[in-house]
Amino acid sequence: MGRVVQAAELETATRLGCSYTVVVFTDDDYGLISTKQRDATGDSFGTRLTNPSFGTFAESFGIDSYRPTTRAELRDDLEAAVDGGMSLVEIAVG
Known part of the structure; x- marks a missing residue:
């Protein structure tokens, strides 16, 4: 099961030189x-969301990011x- 990664965890991980990949499904x-x-x-009605630019x-934390479309x-x-080092991959679904 996935878990939510918070901004503070990303900051701590990059500051401490950790290396893992965060996958976000939007x-x-x-x-x-x-x-x-x-x-x-x-x-x-009222179900559409506006997400930030992940x-x-x-x-902003110095983490590499990817947003594949194929x-x-x-x-x-x-x-x-x-x-690589710390990274975030955003995968658009739907």
Whole structure:
């Protein structure tokens, strides 16, 4: 099961020279709620989200960031992220 990584943990990890990869899945929506609303009414309301730029967020800590858009990029970016130092990979789903 995944866990939420907080800004303070990223700062501490980079300050201490730790090396791991954070993977963030974004869909900009409360998907299950949207589906249930559409099933009930034919439309959804109030479920779309605006996320921050996770790449900019990561880079503000000096962490490499990746946002692949294809399977090939995903493979390459994950390999680069895991082989490097601290990194964040944002994967858009939905």
